[in-house]
Amino acid sequence: MVLAPVLSPSPEAGPAEPSFERLVANLVGLFQQGVGEALDEHVFNGWALRVFRWQFQQNPAFRGYCLGRGVTPGTVRSWVDVPAVPTGAFKRLRLMSTEEGREPDAVFHTSGTSRTERRGEHCVASLRLYRSTLLPTFRVHLLPDGARLPVLALMPSPQDAPTSSLSYMIGAVSEAFGAEGGGWFATADGELQEEELRRAVEGAVDTGAPVLIAATAFALAYWLDGLARDDLRFALPEGSRVMETGGFKGRVRGVSRDDLYHGILARLGIPMNRVVNEYGMTEMLSQFYEPAISRFQDSDVGLEDRFHVGPPWVRTRILDPVSLAHVPDGEPGLLCHHDLANIGSVACLLTEDMGVAVADGFRLLGRIPGAEPRGCSLAIEELLEAAQAR
Amino acid sequence: MVTESFDGWAVPPGTLTDFVLAEDGGVRHPVLDAEAARGLLVALSAARENALLRDTVQERVRLLGRAGARFLDPEDPLRQEAEERLPATADISPEMARAVIEGMARDWTAERLAALLSAELSQPEALDLFVPQPGGGRARAFAPALSFHIGAGTVPGVSATSMLRGLLLGSATLVKPGVGDVVLPVLLARALAEEAPRLASAVAVLYWSGGSGEDTERVALETADLVVAYGGDATVRSLRDRLPVTTPLVAYHHRLSVALVGRSVLSQESLPGVASALARAVALFDQRGCVSPHAVLVEQGGDVGAGELTEALARELERLHRVLPPTHLAPSHASAVHQLRRTCELRRAAGENIELHTGPGASWTVVLESATKLEPSCLGRTVHVHSVVDALDVPDLLVPVGRHLQTVGVAGLGERVDEVAAALGKVGAVRICPLGDVPFPPPWWHHDGRGPLSVFLRWVDLEG
Numbered sequence: 110m111v112l113a114p115v116l117s118p119s120p121e122a123g124p125a126e127p128s129f130e131r132l133v134a135n136l137v138g139l140f141q142q143g144v145g146e147a148l149d150e151h152v153f154n155g156w157a158l159r160v161f162r163w164q165f166q167q168n169p170a171f172r173g174y175c176l177g178r179g180v181t182p183g184t185v186r187s188w189v190d191v192p193a194v195p196t197g198a199f200k201r202l203r204l205m206s207t208e209e210g211r212e213p214d215a216v217f218h219t220s221g222t223s224r225t226e227r228r229g230e231h232c233v234a235s236l237r238l239y240r241s242t243l244l245p246t247f248r249v250h251l252l253p254d255g256a257r258l259p260v261l262a263l264m265p266s267p268q269d270a271p272t273s274s275l276s277y278m279i280g281a282v283s284e285a286f287g288a289e290g291g292g293w294f295a296t297a298d299g300e301l302q303e304e305e306l307r308r309a310v311e312g313a314v315d316t317g318a319p320v321l322i323a324a325t326a327f328a329l330a331y332w333l334d335g336l337a338r339d340d341l342r343f344a345l346p347e348g349s350r351v352m353e354t355g356g357f358k359g360r361v362r363g364v365s366r367d368d369l370y371h372g373i374l375a376r377l378g379i380p381m382n383r384v385v386n387e388y389g390m391t392e393m394l395s396q397f398y399e400p401a402i403s404r405f406q407d408s409d410v411g412l413e414d415r416f417h418v419g420p421p422w423v424r425t426r427i428l429d430p431v432s433l434a435h436v437p438d439g440e441p442g443l444l445c446h447h448d449l450a451n452i453g454s455v456a457c458l459l460t461e462d463m464g465v466a467v468a469d470g471f472r473l474l475g476r477i478p479g480a481e482p483r484g485c486s487l488a489i490e491e492l493l494e495a496a497q498a499r
Numbered sequence: 500m501v502t503e504s505f506d507g508w509a510v511p512p513g514t515l516t517d518f519v520l521a522e523d524g525g526v527r528h529p530v531l532d533a534e535a536a537r538g539l540l541v542a543l544s545a546a547r548e549n550a551l552l553r554d555t556v557q558e559r560v561r562l563l564g565r566a567g568a569r570f571l572d573p574e575d576p577l578r579q580e581a582e583e584r585l586p587a588t589a590d591i592s593p594e595m596a597r598a599v600i601e602g603m604a605r606d607w608t609a610e611r612l613a614a615l616l617s618a619e620l621s622q623p624e625a626l627d628l629f630v631p632q633p634g635g636g637r638a639r640a641f642a643p644a645l646s647f648h649i650g651a652g653t654v655p656g657v658s659a660t661s662m663l664r665g666l667l668l669g670s671a672t673l674v675k676p677g678v679g680d681v682v683l684p685v686l687l688a689r690a691l692a693e694e695a696p697r698l699a700s701a702v703a704v705l706y707w708s709g710g711s712g713e714d715t716e717r718v719a720l721e722t723a724d725l726v727v728a729y730g731g732d733a734t735v736r737s738l739r740d741r742l743p744v745t746t747p748l749v750a751y752h753h754r755l756s757v758a759l760v761g762r763s764v765l766s767q768e769s770l771p772g773v774a775s776a777l778a779r780a781v782a783l784f785d786q787r788g789c790v791s792p793h794a795v796l797v798e799q800g801g802d803v804g805a806g807e808l809t810e811a812l813a814r815e816l817e818r819l820h821r822v823l824p825p826t827h828l829a830p831s832h833a834s835a836v837h838q839l840r841r842t843c844e845l846r847r848a849a850g851e852n853i854e855l856h857t858g859p860g861a862s863w864t865v866v867l868e869s870a871t872k873l874e875p876s877c878l879g880r881t882v883h884v885h886s887v888v889d890a891l892d893v894p895d896l897l898v899p900v901g902r903h904l905q906t907v908g909v910a911g912l913g914e915r916v917d918e919v920a921a922a923l924g925k926v927g928a929v930r931i932c933p934l935g936d937v938p939f940p941p942p943w944w945h946h947d948g949r950g951p952l953s954v955f956l957r958w959v960d961l962e963g
Contacts, residue, residue, distance in 0.1 A: 173848025174841075197838035198845045430830035431860045433837060443834055459841065461834050
């Protein structure tokens, strides 16, 4: 296949949408209807087509991409026909879909797995919209009991890490649902402040007030190692809980998820059914959570039986890695998310994560195994690191 | 194609008696404890004198070549077994399996091994006795008593070639191939057992998977007099840490290759030949080889430009997709290909000067774009084409990958070839060759910059 030349902008875009602000206001209204109920297919589809029309109109690169694939708002009947944008594209392009000249509210960077990897950038046109998707989803999965808890964040504060979407998210959560006694327990360059953290945990144990710990799986594993080294054990008050993220690949640098969760129980006294994995990405404003607290609180659902669900305004398809066609139910494939909250950039994202559909969500199989070339041909990461080292 | 498991070992009779079998990636293999592993290595070393050193090196060449040549005969049962077994174990198509066997076994004949020997040693008999030295005195070359060869498994045949080098020099040889490269060394060892049973008593091929062979691996690393390793940078690093300080390690780490097309072959007349050689170099080994080009640098100023070469290359890759088909692509590779392709589409739509040609599914991809720095390919027959003003601009582009640079396939440089080759060598290239020769270096090539045999040898000077 050779791509057709890109046409000059003459969008067959249908009726123009009034403005980005107006669309945001409408979407915020939709999100306020709650996380509990799924959206009817026709409601989701109607919204997805509106979002597509908007992005087609406002984002020249995305429009050219769609035209190159012969797709216009005139040809798209269903949200599944919207061309998916690869998450890798955020490393090369600013993919904003707003009125020309509008500056983003924030620019978040992907973390990258190595210091030399090209970083991706997600320009977030509306932080209000970001908060309106992240807050209700967080609350339903971490705080379904309506508790207000001190948030112990094992990450740098949003002031120290202004390009981290995770720090922003936990900042928003602390502001909306937090209670006195929380804090940020990592420096700007990510170093964990174990001493301060220990004092905060001791404080919680003393007062008997439960806490919410928010951390990357990596930071947790590091902290638990430190606690084990110092032979420290705490029994955090009942009602304490953990949101961990990034450890969904099944392993966290040599620590299995099982060991991590057992470590949390042993060192902090928080049972597994109060530890929730969050799966999110910088390129996407909405998040997925394991409904460990929201649904499984009182049942013993093993780690291997857990799965992730998103809010009703996100739909996930599972695609064959080679053909990118839908896989039959129960078969593993690449996750392709359609997030209405991404109206300011691109809504339909092709990820490099593998998963399999279950219930109303998916089970993550992680970043695809061996995502680097094997054998004597050069692994990209090694090459870049070697290049950087010179 | 056969589907039942392959017996991934070949050892001299009586050296392995009591073992448990395990299976990994369609390969059955024995799991040894430390005692059994030690027993095997003692047996190999003990057999060496009678098996290898009783003959002259020329006699070993003859015997090894007789076994190796069997893989060039399509009627030979071992060759046929190789053809049947390679596709499933190496994850390549039957057509690719035939191309790989032919290309590899070409260098396993007595004639080619003899040529290798004389290219490496001005006096091959120095392996048998002390020979006079130009400056006076005499010297003799000693091979390691026991060499341990660890393969990567990426390209089938590589560990068989490594094994031949060891045996040729008179080293008792233990080969641990990677799972994708088990078939050829095992079958070659079987051919040896049939053609030269005495010689075969000093060689063992044994596959084990990560973890299951800890004991064997530890014992072999402790016992071997020299270790040859193919693999990723991390593998090599870990081996260095585990070896006794006195044991030499010949390490072939990650490598990357490119192609350079000069203006004198950029004509309508030469284009098909150039494109065909390029496409074959990309497609062979499904681009997993260290010799496989990641990028093609095309000089400006020819009658046809990089765009036409790109189109011709795309047509050839499509043709090879049929005659030298890939197997199913691993999800990780397919995903990387789609990420790349769609990102290119978006960049093009955003106004970047970039051209994309793609095959069905994720089968092959050619990207033409201007580049100020070289980016490695995500593989799976994915190649980047860049236009450069002059061939002499290419070495600068390659500086960042210099330490991993291996082959530069060239065409159309005419009389400038020495000058360009010198500049490429300066930044790290170790092999500059015609495009058509890229996939299969000759046996005597300076493998990653060093003599393939001399790297094994310890010289003993006899003065006075």
